[in-house]
Amino acid sequence: MTDAALAFTGPKTVEIREADVGEPAAGELRVDTRASAISAGTELLVYRDQTPSDVPVDETLDALDGEFSYPLRYGYAASGVVDAVGADVDSDWIGRSVFGFVPHQTRFVAEPDDVVTLPAGTPPAVGALLPSVETATNLVLDAAPRLGERVVVFGAGVIGLCVTRLLASFPLSSLVVVDPVERRRGLAAAMGADRTERPETVDDAVGDADLALELSGQPDTLDDAIGAVGYDARIVVGSWYGAKRAPIDLGGRFHRDRIDLISSQVSTISPSLRGRWDRDRRFDEALGWLDRIDADELITHRIPFERAPEAYELLDSEATDAVQVILAYGES
Template sequence: MSSRAIVVDAPGRHRLVTGERPEPGPGEVVVRVAAAGICMSDREVYHGHRDPGYVRYPLTPGHEWAGTVEAAGPGVDPELVGRRTVAEGFRTCGTCERCRHGETSLCTAPYAETGFTHPGGFADHVVVPARLLHPLPDDADLSAAALLEPAAVVAAAVRAGVPEPGERIAVLGAGTLGLLAVQLLSSCSPGELTVIDPRFERAELACHMGATEARTPELSHDVRGHFDLVVETAGAPSTAADATLLARRGGRVVLTGMFAPGATGIDPVHLSLSQLTVRSVFGASSAAWSFAVRAYVTGQLDPAALITHEFPLDRYADALALVGGGDPKTGKVLLRP
């Protein structure tokens, strides 16, 4: 059986290759990919802007994906074949102190992640350890399920923020992470749920998804020091510092966006005088994945509403160009192998 895959040989160079379907090794499964999302991290990989310690060329990218188990390797329950599924991206060791403590996103083994160091979902098939699977119901929408990876990251942020009913909450950024955060946070019965984003179209969509108010960054100065919890999702140069200014004294801030070198630093004087609790999130633990999958299966999370474009695998270049192109009407872009 043949199988196609996008291969990025080096920054700025890619090709579509066709070969034999990969075979699963012990403890592994082969998943036929139904849909794979493209995010800004995939652009960083393609253009060579990702930290060299977190990517390995040549590479088949794609860390946001969903599909159906097609084959099981030795030692894997054959009942998994035919199941719709997603899978955790971090290939954790499961034995280090942090993994044993349940903090799998802090695994101390050498970094390994599907789509960055191991072949990912921009392909007809992907091979992953069966222990990382999160099986889905038989009627699950696999296009929507492809967004469960960013949803798991958001779930990690929400869990870290510990929202309580009636609290004043702000989400900084209305991209994919921000809109998923709005959906999860709205289910916590906040007293206020404000979204801050310069793009009117994105902010308007956030209000349809559960936000009680939308503001531009310029209009956010009036609410500085107002929020019990601020979830930052944009990863823009100033948004980490902005998030700490939005929180009330004694409030909580969770940084979820991926920042580039040169981002504005957080004022340590403000941080200490305001007695803020600041957390950051990189990836998602197994518990956060379970949280996101449960929210999706029970209908608290509707990732399908974020999808605006779908492309076949051979139009990878067109799809990648659309992501990060600046059009506020562009939401999540999927590849459909």
């Protein structure tokens, strides 16, 4: 059986290349991929050549090594079915639906401890959204929303929508989501936002918020977040801007109003939480929220793996209203 993997080979260029997966070693299992989720944040930075060249891809994931340079196999959200096991792995694994933090490819091998068994009945495409839910969980832990707070979320992509669903479970005074795309604002309302706004109306509609989360992926949106919060407020920055830059006004009320900027990134847990939280606990919490978030509603496009270049062209289009794009491998 010939396997294939997606490779970023240059700016705005992806290719499907042959991959030699082979049989699993004694302590490994092999997974037949059924779906993988494209990250419209980090993966578009790779696609557009907007990643810093001296930054490691991800030192916490064994499947992702090296630095951001072409050619690069990238991706971290694949789900499928175990189709073979090595001599030292229990045969009960065969047929089990699992998730792995691996790049986009038709099959992959991994050790049992490096995959996650998905709850029974979880569609592969929904299982592939698990990293987004985990990231949202980390963001909410870092944001630490409090009773009666006024909260505004900038960006209603997949991460922003998952964050909105989690925040909607808190007894907040108000939850506002800001995004330029009508379809995304509609999804934000369905996820529990009290109100949605376009970026051009946010100054009039949102002010004196206690907490803002900047999840748009656009560095200039940080200025909007600063303008939307009040004295002694918190802004959690979950976006990774890569090589993108924008002038941010830190010379005005930001300084005198004692506004906190908090960086949140899923590879680590805040030092203030590490006494009680570790990655396993956070991941278990995210897994429990996977079905409650109604993740299937976030999937707007399913594109066959062999047509992957079309998926990136779609996400790169300024006119797109795509939210989550899934690469489908056979049954998904």
